[in-house]
Amino acid sequence: MFNNGDNKRHKVIAISPNGPTGNGDEVEARFLAPHFESDGFPWLQIFGYVGSLLLTIAALLAVVDHILPAFGLLVVILVLAVGQAALQLGIFMHLRESRGSTWHIVTLGLGIVIAIGLVGMSMWIMTFKSGVS
Amino acid sequence: MNLPVEPDSTAKLPLEFTDNHESLKILGFWSFLATDLLLFASLFAVYAVYQSRVGMAGPSPDQLFKLGPAVVETLLLLTSSFTCGLAVYQMRRNHKRGTIIWLAVTLLLGVGFVTTEVREFVSYIAMGDSWHHSAFLSAFFTLVGTHGAHVTFGILWAITLIIQLMGRGLTTVTTRKMYMFALYWHFLDIIWVFIFTVVYLNGKI
Numbered sequence A: 001m002f003n004n005g006d007n008k009r010h011k012v013i014a015i016s017p018n019g020p021t022g023n024g025d026e027v028e029a030r031f032l033a034p035h036f037e038s039d040g041f042p043w044l045q046i047f048g049y050v051g052s053l054l055l056t057i058a059a060l061l062a063v064v065d066h067i068l069p070a071f072g073l074l075v076v077i078l079v080l081a082v083g084q085a086a087l088q089l090g091i092f093m094h095l096r097e098s099r100g101s102t103w104h105i106v107t108l109g110l111g112i113v114i115a116i117g118l119v120g121m122s123m124w125i126m127t128f129k130s131g132v133s
Numbered sequence B: 001m002n003l004p005v006e007p008d009s010t011a012k013l014p015l016e017f018t019d020n021h022e023s024l025k026i027l028g029f030w031s032f033l034a035t036d037l038l039l040f041a042s043l044f045a046v047y048a049v050y051q052s053r054v055g056m057a058g059p060s061p062d063q064l065f066k067l068g069p070a071v072v073e074t075l076l077l078l079t080s081s082f083t084c085g086l087a088v089y090q091m092r093r094n095h096k097r098g099t100i101i102w103l104a105v106t107l108l109l110g111v112g113f114v115t116t117e118v119r120e121f122v123s124y125i126a127m128g129d130s131w132h133h134s135a136f137l138s139a140f141f142t143l144v145g146t147h148g149a150h151v152t153f154g155i156l157w158a159i160t161l162i163i164q165l166m167g168r169g170l171t172t173v174t175t176r177k178m179y180m181f182a183l184y185w186h187f188l189d190i191i192w193v194f195i196f197t198v199v200y201l202n203g204k205i
Helices: A043-064 A070-092 A104-127 B020-050 B067-092 B096-126 B135-168 B172-204
Strands: none
Touching: A043 A070, A043 B020, A043 B067, A043 B096, A043 B172, A070 B067, A104 B020, B020 B135, B020 B172, B067 B096, B067 B172, B096 B135, B135 B172
């Protein structure tokens, strides 16, 4: 069964074979299975902090030293920012912790798609010169 | 899909997830964060469109920004995010004192962040570059100011949280509140990283 052998990666709070338990413990899909971290020493947190500092310094140095032409530089620092966001979400925000399925990841994913669309479409539409000013 | 049942599964859960209702509130808070993300996305869109609209005599982003304060603010907020992570870590180990101490450190770093930001804003306004000077400045103050207002609210929230933790200890309710505060605080750190990248660093490219 799913839980055997896979125990180290997933501590699954599973549904009863007879249907929902009514306690919010249902896991509808494997990729939504929750996962809890527990460590004797906050290694993950330290890793997250050092990682975010390194990414910040890398972005700062890249801009101060102008290592690339403007557009390439913008892409690089945006990628570094996304890396930092992933660190915060994965380590500090315990993204995969939940009672039952991790439905908040789906909500958040939808939010991110709309956010990128909102910013991207706004910039795109403004690249058209209307000729009216 | 039927996964096998673990009868004692709730016993292994962190305290804030042991109560069914409290864990629903955490899910609800994630939904709030998704809507807050859209608020900031709108302000980022406005900034991206208006950042080159500097008016007749207004400064460009390159002329206005000094990286010094922005770097200090970034370091303060990154460190506060780390200490907030340690507060949740201590909470998970059922250490009330450790939780409160790290939360207090987080709070002080947050105060340092807001203070630096206010001083930065005041220095711009003292040079005559306030929000009504150009579309760029309006967009800048609205985006960064909204984030600063969020952090200020977070500071007030942390104060009430410390009082509750001292009075009631670590219960299902107070740990859930602490967990939600941590989500909020780290979320603001993510928003700040993008402000630092898109506003300050991009302004210097």
